[in-house]
Amino acid sequence: MSIDSVPAHHAREPWSETGQHPSAASTKGVSRLILATSIGNALEFYDLIAYGYFASTLSKLFFPVHNATMSLLLTLGTFALSYLARPFGALVLGSYSDRKGRKASLTLSIAMMTIGTGMVALMPTYATIGILAPIGIFASRLLQGFSAGGEFGSSTAFLIEHAPQRSGFMSSWQFSSQGASTLLASLFGAVLMGVLTRPQLEGWGWRIPFLFGMLIGPIGLYIRRRIDETPEFERIEKAASPVRELLATQKSRVLASIGALVLTTSAQYVLLYMPTYAARQLGLAPSSGFIATLVAGLIAMVLTPVVGHWSDKVGRTRIMLVAGVLFLLTVYPAFMFVNAYPSLLTLLAAVMWVAVLKVTYFAPIPALMAGLFPTRTRTTGMALAYNVGTTVFGGFTPLAVASLIAATGNNLAPGLWLMFAAVVSLVTLIWARARLDAR
Numbered sequence: 001m002s003i004d005s006v007p008a009h010h011a012r013e014p015w016s017e018t019g020q021h022p023s024a025a026s027t028k029g030v031s032r033l034i035l036a037t038s039i040g041n042a043l044e045f046y047d048l049i050a051y052g053y054f055a056s057t058l059s060k061l062f063f064p065v066h067n068a069t070m071s072l073l074l075t076l077g078t079f080a081l082s083y084l085a086r087p088f089g090a091l092v093l094g095s096y097s098d099r100k101g102r103k104a105s106l107t108l109s110i111a112m113m114t115i116g117t118g119m120v121a122l123m124p125t126y127a128t129i130g131i132l133a134p135i136g137i138f139a140s141r142l143l144q145g146f147s148a149g150g151e152f153g154s155s156t157a158f159l160i161e162h163a164p165q166r167s168g169f170m171s172s173w174q175f176s177s178q179g180a181s182t183l184l185a186s187l188f189g190a191v192l193m194g195v196l197t198r199p200q201l202e203g204w205g206w207r208i209p210f211l212f213g214m215l216i217g218p219i220g221l222y223i224r225r226r227i228d229e230t231p232e233f234e235r236i237e238k239a240a241s242p243v244r245e246l247l248a249t250q251k252s253r254v255l256a257s258i259g260a261l262v263l264t265t266s267a268q269y270v271l272l273y274m275p276t277y278a279a280r281q282l283g284l285a286p287s288s289g290f291i292a293t294l295v296a297g298l299i300a301m302v303l304t305p306v307v308g309h310w311s312d313k314v315g316r317t318r319i320m321l322v323a324g325v326l327f328l329l330t331v332y333p334a335f336m337f338v339n340a341y342p343s344l345l346t347l348l349a350a351v352m353w354v355a356v357l358k359v360t361y362f363a364p365i366p367a368l369m370a371g372l373f374p375t376r377t378r379t380t381g382m383a384l385a386y387n388v389g390t391t392v393f394g395g396f397t398p399l400a401v402a403s404l405i406a407a408t409g410n411n412l413a414p415g416l417w418l419m420f421a422a423v424v425s426l427v428t429l430i431w432a433r434a435r436l437d438a439r
Helices: 027-053 055-062 068-100 102-122 132-162 164-195 198-205 207-224 231-235 242-249 251-280 286-314 316-340 344-362 365-372 375-395 397-408 413-435
Strands: none
Touching (some): 027 102, 027 132, 027 164, 027 207, 055 132, 068 102, 068 132, 102 207, 164 286, 164 344, 242 375, 251 316, 251 397, 316 413
């Protein structure tokens, strides 16, 4: 019988004679574990959000062409193409984690993230070094994408294997840290857009968020070097080739994970595109989009652990299915509302509603995915599924939305895109519950 035909939790190690799971982390150590893993995930997402938020400024400085729309599409295209490195990074770093340990992979990935962020912060513009400027930006995006490819799988496995009895709550901090990143990047965007003049912003102001991100990296590296490997990983027999074993025996589990991610990653990157959308499509002040996404980040940061804890009590897919149906029924009317009455207040209302639904759907996903894979291929499986999903339906979402709006003139394209994503994820979840015992 293949691993793919057996629920992943059956492959886990038994509980100890004392009644405590041998992998369980003490209450005292939980905060340290969460901080060690979340800081890398936060840095990864902070960098991506900052790039997306300052896309219009970066397009002028690094991709200058006569047509402003084409310049923006080139910038977003570079953002999208860099995601092609993520599945490759998932296979390399995920396999490394399953063979050498979660700690080793986490340390390597945050070091590469820091370098990638620093490259953007210090890169001379097109006016200074010509064609080398966009090439350098693209190279930094590729390095960031590669390092991010292994981050989610390793950090989620690390948290869950230290505290498996609270897997929903522990792993949800991955996405809570993304909310903190959104909050911080949005704050930078709102302050810089509101305080600096356009020449100041384009001259040096846009570098400040990336310089800040570059300084976070060494702190995360120091913390990660001082954490212990998970007991669960240390006990298992290691797979000689986690990638080969995964693709030979667990393909349906990978596909189920990708399908479940479609809605949440699309929603996240539509939110990331909102500052550009608010300015270009709604005619609002640039700061309006940043204020709206700042509120969305606050919602994600606070609500995600609550939903994660709730999923430990009532199950993952039950919560996700309800949130997915609400997405399908309400997201298009939300975009109709904000386009009919464009203002900061209506934008806030629409973004807050999308953020609440996204968080409710998103929070249980790490624990759901971890439960689909056995320990010996867990990081590889989660990393590959997560990064294929974010590459296809995340990295290309801002480009797809901007292209749809440019081609059709329909400002409601984000709502249509999210409705499509909701259908894909809902069908996947129903199938996973029936065929893979996903709960």
